[in-house]
Amino acid sequence: MAQKKFTLQEKDMPRQWYNIQADLPEPLPPYLHPATKQPLGPADLAPLFPMELIKQEVSQERYIDIPEEVQEVYYLWRPTTLYRAYALEKALDTPAKIFYKYEGSSPPGSHKPNTAVAQAYYNKKEGVKRIATETGAGQWGSSLAFACKLFDIECKVYMVRVSYNQKPYRRIMMETWGAKCVPSPSPDTKAGRDMLAKDPDCPGSLGLAISEAVEDAFGREDTKYSLGSVLNHVLMHQTIIGQEAMKQMEMAGYYPDIIVGCVGGGSNFAGMFLPFVKDKIKGKKKDLRIVCVEPESCPTLTKGLYAYDYGDVAGMAPIAKMFTLGHTFMPPPVHAGGLRYHGMAPIVCHLHKLGFVEARAVPQVATFEAGVTFARTEGIISAPETNHAIRATIDEALKCKQEGKSRVILLAHSGHGHFDMAAYESYLSGKLQDYAYPEALVKEALKSLPQIPA
Numbered sequence: 001m002a003q004k005k006f007t008l009q010e011k012d013m014p015r016q017w018y019n020i021q022a023d024l025p026e027p028l029p030p031y032l033h034p035a036t037k038q039p040l041g042p043a044d045l046a047p048l049f050p051m052e053l054i055k056q057e058v059s060q061e062r063y064i065d066i067p068e069e070v071q072e073v074y075y076l077w078r079p080t081t082l083y084r085a086y087a088l089e090k091a092l093d094t095p096a097k098i099f100y101k102y103e104g105s106s107p108p109g110s111h112k113p114n115t116a117v118a119q120a121y122y123n124k125k126e127g128v129k130r131i132a133t134e135t136g137a138g139q140w141g142s143s144l145a146f147a148c149k150l151f152d153i154e155c156k157v158y159m160v161r162v163s164y165n166q167k168p169y170r171r172i173m174m175e176t177w178g179a180k181c182v183p184s185p186s187p188d189t190k191a192g193r194d195m196l197a198k199d200p201d202c203p204g205s206l207g208l209a210i211s212e213a214v215e216d217a218f219g220r221e222d223t224k225y226s227l228g229s230v231l232n233h234v235l236m237h238q239t240i241i242g243q244e245a246m247k248q249m250e251m252a253g254y255y256p257d258i259i260v261g262c263v264g265g266g267s268n269f270a271g272m273f274l275p276f277v278k279d280k281i282k283g284k285k286k287d288l289r290i291v292c293v294e295p296e297s298c299p300t301l302t303k304g305l306y307a308y309d310y311g312d313v314a315g316m317a318p319i320a321k322m323f324t325l326g327h328t329f330m331p332p333p334v335h336a337g338g339l340r341y342h343g344m345a346p347i348v349c350h351l352h353k354l355g356f357v358e359a360r361a362v363p364q365v366a367t368f369e370a371g372v373t374f375a376r377t378e379g380i381i382s383a384p385e386t387n388h389a390i391r392a393t394i395d396e397a398l399k400c401k402q403e404g405k406s407r408v409i410l411l412a413h414s415g416h417g418h419f420d421m422a423a424y425e426s427y428l429s430g431k432l433q434d435y436a437y438p439e440a441l442v443k444e445a446l447k448s449l450p451q452i453p454a
């Protein structure tokens, strides 16, 4: 019988994270201060992040050791399994060989604890007692709540009010892990109180929740802030995925021709492709294709501008050079909440600009069609975000069939969709809709880009 699973032992787990900054053909553009618009220094970030993470953000070392305490927690679910998608291949009648690396086996159900655990550890080590963060649909909040509990740190999560009301189960997960979760806008911060005074029924937004969490961290000596995607150190923590996958593809006897993943802030997919893109940069695997998949309604890489922009809606977060739809852009309410971000990780943008990774945008209904096909063949019910990557994987496999080519496709599977049954119900009952690219809104939002002195 053909081998379905490629599994590593704990002893085979990578001991270091891979830092792409050591191998970039050109260095990353610097972050800028949101007020002065001058390059950002470590001192500017010190109130928000522990020093070790600030160092990792700008480090040029190729490998950084994973602390033993972090490895021990990783062992709860790592190394994760690489599967060969025989049933999907058969259903598509494709000569393509499809593999997927499944990150949904972590306790919170996605890749996000790979960085949450590392961040909680460094905060603990530097004496931080409490961490504040924001969450949209609750995937990041629940991952950080989980990690904080393991390192005995208090966790406060500002959760966008609409999600808080509509998706109570992620909140209850956070509370089960001992975190405090409040709907944003909340009366606990000035940003929240100002908004509530203006509009007591304000549904909230991710940008406002970020503003609340940042204000909380700035305002308390014992508290730091934490971000679940976008930043260089977050992407680096996720490279454990790609390093494991490399070993597992070797066990399977293949090197991928195409790697596919979904991108919101860019962390899960970068975690997968960064160890492979090194081979492409070095000329070892020049024709490797790396495909970033995003929603048609929030098409950052395919329709955005490569420019300096704020990381948050309020303009309080650092300014980064990235593909952006404008920091005031409010994406339509697609179910893939994790992909509704106006910007993208600077590392992913830089590599896209240099031509090492490609991007494509897909409409919502087609992603659920792909997700249901995956569930009915491989069994796993995937997160709405992941369904974007599955859509593009199926399309590539069908192209292989048309062209009679037997390419090897590696899918980065970022998490399960067990809390997204309402979205699946909407699709199955034929009620799910597509949102066209909101061109006029983007045009308007791009007027809000900061003016950067030459």
Ligand SMILES: *Cc1c(COP(=O)(O)O)cnc(C)c1O
Pocket (backbone or CB within 6 Å): 110, 111, 112, 139, 140, 228, 229, 230, 262, 263, 264, 265, 266, 267, 268, 269, 338, 339, 383, 385, 386, 414, 415, 416
């Ligand atoms: C948060 C999330 C994403 C999007 O975030 P990235 O930083 O782009 O990885 C994708 N998939 C799942 C399951 C998520 O929870």
